[in-house]
Amino acid sequence: MPRLRLDFEVRSNLVKYSDGTLSLCYQCGTCTASCLLSPNLGVRSLMARAQIGVVDDSNAWKCVTCKYCEVTCPRGVKIADVVRGMRIVLYEKKIVPERLVDGLWRIYEDGNPLGSPRRERSLWTRGLKYSQGEAEVLIYTCCMNAYDRRLQGVARSLVEVLSKANVSIAIASEGESCCGDLVYNIGEEYYLEELASNNVSLMEKLKPSIILTLSPHCYNMFKNVYPRYNAKPPAPVVHYTVYLSELIASGRLKPGRLEANVTYHDPCYLGRFNGVYEEPRTILQHIDGVNLVEMEHNRENSLCCGGGGGAFWSENVEARGVTRVRLREALDTGASIMSTACPYCIRMFEDELKVAKYTVNIVDVLELLRESLR
Amino acid sequence: MSQGQVLTHNEELSHQDGSDTILIIGGGIAGIQAALDAANAGAHVILVEKNPAIGGVMAYLDKTFPTLDCSICIEAPKIGDVIRHPNIEVISLAEVIDVKGGPGDFEVTILQKPRYVTSDCSKCGKCEEVCPVAVPNPVDGTSLRKAIYLPYPQAEPGWYVVDIDNCLNKPPGYTPCDRCMLVCDRRAIDFTMTPKIVKKRVSSIIIATGFKLTDAGKIKEYKYGVHPDVLTSFEFDRILNASGPTEGHVLRPSDGKHVDSILFVGCAGSRDRRYKEYCSRICCMYILKHTIQAKSHGVHDVVALFMDVRAFGKGHEYFYKKALEEGVEIVRGKLAKVIPKNGKLVAVYEDTINGKIVEREFDMIVLAPAVEPPEGVRGLAKALNVELDEYGFFKPRTPWSPVETTRPGIYMCGAAPSPKDISDSVQEAGAAVGLALSHVKKLRILKEEYEEVIKDVEEPRIGFFVCHCGTNIAGVVDVFNVRDFTKNIPGVVHSENLMFACSAASVDYIASVIREKKINRLVVAACSPATHLGVFRTAAKKGGLNPYLVEMANIRNLDSWVHAHDPKEATEKAKDFTKMAIGRARGLKPLKPLVFPVVKRVLVIGGGIAGMKAASAAAKAGLEVVLVEKSDSLGGMLRDLYKVSPEGYEARRVIEEALEEVKSSGVRVYLNTEVKKVEGFAGNFKVELSNGENLDVGAVIIATGAKVHAPEDLGYGKRPNMYTLLDVEKLEYKVPGDNVVFIACVGSRNGKRGCSRYCCSTMIHQALQLRRQGKNVVVVYKDIRTYTPESEKLYKEAMKEGVVFIKVNSVKPIEESIVVEDGAVVARAELLGADVGIPADSIVLATALNPNPEIDEVLLQLKTPKDMEGFLLEAHPKLGPVESPVGGVYLAGTCQGPKDIKESIAQGLAAAAKALALLSKGYIEKEPIIAIIDQDKCIKCGNCAKVCTYGAVRGELKKYFEVIPALCEGCGNCVAECPVGAITMVGYSDEDIIRQIEEALSESPEKKPIAFTCFWCSYAAADNAGIFKVQYPTSPRVIRLPCSSRVSWKLVKKAFELGAPAVAVTGCRLQDCHYQYANKHTVRRFEHWKKRLESLGVKPERFILRLFGAPDVPDFVDVMNYLDSIAKRVSKDEIEATKTKLKGVK
Known part of the structure; x- marks a missing residue:
């Protein structure tokens, strides 16, 4: 039998990263058995080792940080936070998947994990009207929406829809750097602090009254993570689904008509991380002709696209299975469109569709909304 | 409450001012025990029960852990004692709505809902047959019951009840349906009843409101309520029960097929932040019970999911081992989800010991939902002005008060303060009474007095009545034929028919006949003596006759109800039963309760x-x-x-x-x-x-x-800085070093000793205290058994504050899982699959409590x-935890x-x-039916003393032996053991029973097998067969005895000698014996007699022993069928040969 040594110091750090919840784990294994990556990721086993301060398991990199296991955890352990805590330790030990390190370097050098040049960051805004100073909302673009050809349309849709509602827009353009979701998930604490502080300085220059994000990952970083790294954004951070549903409620935005059977996939970082479940659905239900059907797992119990926690960048093979399962659930609803509100989700599903060849379209809620308004 | 026929009392009822009265709220086992303890001590008791019948959860359970007692078999006698106790008044269908005053003088307002059935109900069940409304039985969720029903066969108060929510009638204004009223011969159904407000004054109050199970449907991923084969533990208990929806067969609700595999799921809602944070305390043990029962019911794969197996009570560790030995798979884990698939259920969980994810198919999944306070507790707490704790249970006055509420004069017991099993509930019931009695001014037992005018009782003058019970008896048995038949029996001076012998008018009439004709033996052919002997004893008293001169022939439950299609044979059987009863009555003697x-x-x-x-x-x-x-x-x-x-x-x-x-x-x-x-x-x-x-x-x-165990093998006493929990207490938690390791179960759970119960909580408390001093604290444990809400909370708190818990093997002695080194402990950590080195400056051993x-x-x-x-043995592990045998x-x-x-x-x-119940009255009163040794016949061998389970025979070998009347319980075990027939028992002497055998076999004996039955189990099962109207052959003749251990060689021999084709001895299951395992002697003797009969050429098939419980109607019916088949098979020659052979035998 292998011999391990109880390390109180490491344990106590991991407990801290989980807001003290790690110490409550009584090892029931509900997490392991409910984990979407199971049997490839022994969640309980990770927790057991964390509890004695042993971090030697590269399984921690497999986790997609979807928090699905946390829903049924009888002790309320913040499992994803423990995993991140373990990654901090692993990063210090230089046990990190190579692809993630690559991503980290790209952010460091180019301000985005795709490795695209900084000067191309605002290409997506060609022909759109926006300011670089004061406005009603500041759109903080996700790197994915800024550079990825497929996702640029989503960002353009947001501007288009907001214009319809006569909302004045500011965009930081080339000045923007990655929100640091990947940096956070790798556990590069020092760089994260620097990155956060730089981004917040940029925001402050633009004096926004609302900071609007396209990606739930940026949303989560600005809203929940930055303040913990001494970088509090200068204005309320809002995900676009929340903002648009408010516009609809106030009557400023009137969605049009579009005939379609649509299902909605809850992005983990929007749903379980931030409790936004109803707003995207409200938007969809206000589009005349949209028939919203739910998948078996929805809202708090939603499954994951397989792209979170850095998995999108690390080409995590096990996570592809998760993507496939979710797609099949969407197919089972009979809907022709699977909508969602996260750039990672869209890319994960579309990439998998290339192999799976299912007949379902993946679109962002924004795209449907824009379509209905045309 | 003696069913309404209270005679003149020996003193004015002085409980009007309540100074001698205790109110008990809740009639489950805790309330029942509290009522009996208080009433026996001489308090007047008012027992308020929300449901139509007392008995609580226990009345519906199949068996109890860890002895696998038949639950209702051991509870029913207590229920009977409550109902018959002169000091106890039961108010059913009632709730306490207001309380004023204070200790010594509370004024209580009770709201009693209408039952719509009066005490005239004879439980004939015709109303139930015609009732057009069938609703799912809330008890098991699967079977159906009518809108007029009897809660369970042995229910008391024993009348039917209308479930008015489901009845078509909505009284008083709207009563369109009268089907039940039309068939009720006794006009016992009354829709004009209205709710009643009852005001009582009492000196103190005991809350015994019990618990309910949390709605398992809340745990969506377990699919309870979605898939029919996912059950709760309570529903599974009903499935196991012979009176349950599947008559004791383990069948799948979805398709009725036999179940081959079951998964039992612990902590379904307990110890879970989403539902209940506390441990429900009882589930681990009843899951083990269910697993063992499932195995014995032919379920092949039995798996149980636990986190910690909390088998902390007396004898529980052995039960845990037994489950393992039976082949039950005990898995450490928690059910994650259930997926219905191809008609089966796929359970998904992690086996946390090997880290494997299991996806396994089961036929059935049984959940153990959390225990929670029953509905209405908040309202009651408000009415009583007592506080509840954070979980909604009644809050104790101080942390060390088990039964005191936050208000003086109001006590609690059982699951009212927190989840509890039967024996702990029974213990607390006594504790609550122990305190409540201090508020009672005068302790005494109310006594019924009568004048015994009929003095000449030597020569029997028998008065006989046969009851029609409407058409229940008369519809099958020719009751006039029975009456006329008795007219020719010597000694019978009066024979008469009565429509309802037990009605108040009939009772008075019987009394008048007794007086007029100077009747000195009363024999009533009617229903069961278990329920009605008391009524006719009352009639005797009213007529001035000693109540012990009454006997009944059970021609309803044992005859008309079970032979409904054979009126001719049923009538013959009724006559035989009558003859037998009269035969027995001849030997009865006037007795008085023994008073010491x-x-x-x-x-x-x-x-x-x-x-x-x-x-x-x-x-x-x-x-x-x-x-x-x-x-x-x-x-x-x-x-x-x-x-x-x-x-x-x-x-x-x-x-x-x-x-x-x-x-x-x-x-x-x-x-x-x-x-x-x-x-x-x-x-x-x-x-x-x-x-x-x-x-x-x-x-x-x-x-x-007890004594704290001082272990030697771990180096305690030799190694520096090694302590016991007790040492740490003495040191006031001043332990050297920064790193402290606690080691659990030292001297406990090691094959020699069970769980020491106190240690987990104490150890965790100390661990937390040391942690708060800034030390690194680690606990090495097998299972954490923090079974109370407070201790589970402490456990969580200790974890939260950083005490590290490391689990080792749950079964092996702890010494096999740890190595103590210098400055470190190495533990074989099961959940890590590794040995873990733990720095240890000090080591604290959680050592056992030893006798x-x-x-x-x-x-x-x-x-x-x-x-x-x-440790000292208790009288009964479940219902007698405080009494020594x-x-x-x-x-x-x-x-x-x-x-x-x-x-x-x-x-x-x-x-x-x-002690108060025994002594407060100044005397002990006992049933006078006890054993008496005839000193002239006695050969001073002492065999009687050896077998007596009560130590009621004292004496000296070759000098003398005598029965201590105060200790004798009247089982008759010694009578059967005596080699020279020197011991007798009134009403159950050899002569008395032989007279019954002779009467039973006086005509066509070759057609009449004899079944000896025990009053508490097999006779009760016979009664229940009647209630369920299960039909069986008419041939067997049933003889009622106090205990199967009363059956002696003489009786067996007599039956065969007189030509009986077969003889069955029936009694309780060994562990259910009403007389402290006296029936183990039945088994021993039976084996001996069987050999003896075999050597005399009697085929073994003609003499059988069957042990079963009161609800086991199928077992009783099996015996009847078997006896009948033997009677048909055995040849006349064979019977004659036996008769001849036995003649010369002693």
Whole structure:
């Protein structure tokens, strides 16, 4: 039998990263058995080792940080936070998947994990009207929406829809750097602090009254993570689904008509991380002709696209299975469109569709909304 | 409450002012036990039950752990005692809505809902047959019941009840359906009944409101309520029960097929932040019970999911082992989800010991939902003005008060303060009574008096009545034929038919006939003596006849109901039963309840907390108490404790309070004193103390505590910085070093000893205290058994604050899973699949509590037996946890088994209540049907003393043997054992029973097999077969005995000698015996007789023994079918040959 040594110091750090919840784990294994990556990721086993301060398991990199296991955890352990805590330790030990390190370097050098040049960051805004100073909302673009050809349309849709509602827009353009979701998930604490502080300085220059994000990952970083790294954004951070549903409620935005059977996939970082479940659905239900059907797992119990926690960048093979399962659930609803509100989700599903060849379209809620308004 | 026929009382009812009355809210086993303890002590009791019948959850369970007793078999006698007790008034369908006043004088307002059925109901069941409304039975969720129903066969108050929510009638305004009323011969259904407000004055109140199970449907991923094969544990208990929806066969609700695989799921809602944070305490053990039962019901794959197996009670560890031995797979894990697939259920969980994810198919999944307070508790708490705790259970006055609520004069027991099993509930019931009695002004038993005008009873003048029971009997049996038949029987001076023999008018009429015709034996052919003998004894008393001169022939439950299609044979059988009853009646003698004076003084041995509490409670309620303590101060082990877990209060506070109580209640305390000698029996013990004083006492409470185990093998005493939990208390938590490791189960759970129960909570408390000093603290454990809400909370708190818990193997002794090195402990950590090195500057051993051997000599003199671990044995592990099997001796605290402070206090108080019940009246009254040794015939062999399970026979070999009437319970075991027939029992003497056999076999004996039945189990099953109208062959003739152990060779021989084709001896299952395992002698004798008969050429198939319980109607019917088949098969020659052979045999 292998011999391990109880390390109180490491344990106590991991407990801290989980807001003290790690110490409550009584090892029931509900997490392991409910984990979407199971049997490839022994969640309980990770927790057991964390509890004695042993971090030697590269399984921690497999986790997609979807928090699905946390829903049924009888002790309320913040499992994803423990995993991140373990990654901090692993990063210090230089046990990190190579692809993630690559991503980290790209952010460091180019301000985005795709490795695209900084000067191309605002290409997506060609022909759109926006300011670089004061406005009603500041759109903080996700790197994915800024550079990825497929996702640029989503960002353009947001501007288009907001214009319809006569909302004045500011965009930081080339000045923007990655929100640091990947940096956070790798556990590069020092760089994260620097990155956060730089981004917040940029925001402050633009004096926004609302900071609007396209990606739930940026949303989560600005809203929940930055303040913990001494970088509090200068204005309320809002995900676009929340903002648009408010516009609809106030009557400023009137969605049009579009005939379609649509299902909605809850992005983990929007749903379980931030409790936004109803707003995207409200938007969809206000589009005349949209028939919203739910998948078996929805809202708090939603499954994951397989792209979170850095998995999108690390080409995590096990996570592809998760993507496939979710797609099949969407197919089972009979809907022709699977909508969602996260750039990672869209890319994960579309990439998998290339192999799976299912007949379902993946679109962002924004795209449907824009379509209905045309 | 003797079913409404109360005679003149010996004194004016003085309970109008409530000064002698205790109100008990809730009629489950806790409420029942509290009612009996209080009433036996002489208090007047009002028992309020929300449901139509008392009995609570226990009435519906199949078996109880860890002895696998038949639940209703052991509860029904208690229910009967409550209903018949002159001091107890039961108000069913009622709730307490308001309480005013204070201790000594509460004014209580009770709202009683209408039953719509009056006490005239004879339980014939016709209404149920015609009722057009069938609704799912809320008890099991699967079977159907009607809108008019009987809650369960043995239910008391024993009348039907209308479920008005589902009845088509909505009285008073709207009563369109009258089908039940039309068929009710007794006009017992009354839709004009309205809710009643009852006001009562009482001196104190006991809350015994029990629990319910949380809605398992809340745990969506378990699919309860979505898939029919996912059940709750309670529903599974009903499935196992012969009176349940599947008659005891384990079938899948979805398709009725036999179940091959079951998964049992622990903690379905307990210990879970989403539902209940606390441990529900009872589930682990009943899951083990269910697994063992499932195995015995032919389920092949039985898997149980646990996190910690909390088998902490007495005998529980062995039960856990038994489950493993039976091949039950016990998996450490928690069910994650259930996926229905191809008609089966796929359960997904992690086997956390090997880290494997299991996806396994099962036919059935049984959940153990969390225990929670029942509905209406909040309202009741408000009415009573008492506080509830954060979980909605009743809150205790102090952390060490097991049964006191936050308001003086109001007590609680059972699951009212927190989840509890039957034996702990029963113990707390006694404890609540122990305190409640101190508010009662005058203790006495109400007595019915009558004038015995019929003095000449030698020559029988038999009065016979046959009851029609409407058409229940008369519809099948030719009752006029039966009547006329008796006219020719010698000694019968009156024969008559009655439409309803038990109606008030009939009772008065029978009384008048007795007086007029000077009847001196009353025989009634009607229903079961189990339910109605009391009624006819009342008739006898009213007529001036001694009530022991009454006998019944059960021609309803045992005849008309079960032979509905064979009126001719049923009538013949009724005649035989009548002859047999008359035959037995001839031998009856006028008796009076035995009355023994008692010494109203109690000796408490041991001045620890249990002894102190027992002493002060008994003294407060009016007994003289002598408390002897060997050391120079009171307080016992508590004196060595610093703070008490899980709440962490200072031990000193408990001792100070108890000392004050001992002082103010007037207990005589002898310090530095031991008991030198003790002899005698219940009510009268003679005691010699070491100080030379001699005492007469009526009862002895043993509270001599336990000893802390001092382990040698781990180096305790030799290694530096190694402590026991007790050492750490003495050190007031000052332990050297930064790193402290606690090691659990040292000396416990090692094959020799079970769980020591107190240690997990104490250990965690200390671990947390040390952690708060900034130390690194690690606990190495097998299972964490924090079974109370407070201790589970402490466990979570300790985890939260950084105490590290490392689990090792749950079954092996702890020493096999750890190595103690210098400055470190290495633990084989199962959940990590690795050995973990833990820095250890100090090591604390959570050591066992072991039996205290110091008073062995006294125990020997008192003949108080010990259990297999060396602790004192209780009378019954479930329903008699406080009584020793020896009458008048009670057990308090850790002498009976490991306990924490609160539990020791509870048992101390309960022991006081038992002593009060025995002594407060100044006399003991007992049923007079006991064994008597004929000194002339007796050969002084002492066999009777050897088999008596009560120690009721004393004597000396070759000199004398006699029955101690105060101790004899009347099973008849000794009568059967006596080699020379020197022992008799009134009504059950050899002659009495032989007369019945002779009458049964006087005509065509070759067609009539004989079945000897035990009153408590097999006879009750026969009664129940009637209630369920299960039809079986008419041929067997049933003879009722107090216990199967009464069956003797003489009786068996007689039956065969007279030409019986077959003989069956039937009784309770071994562990269910009403007479403390007396029936193990039945089994032993049976084997012997069987061999003897075989050697005489009697085929073994003609003589059988069957043991089963009251609900096991199928077993009884099997016996009947079997006997009938043998009767048809056995040839005349064979019978004649047996007769001849037996003639010469002794």
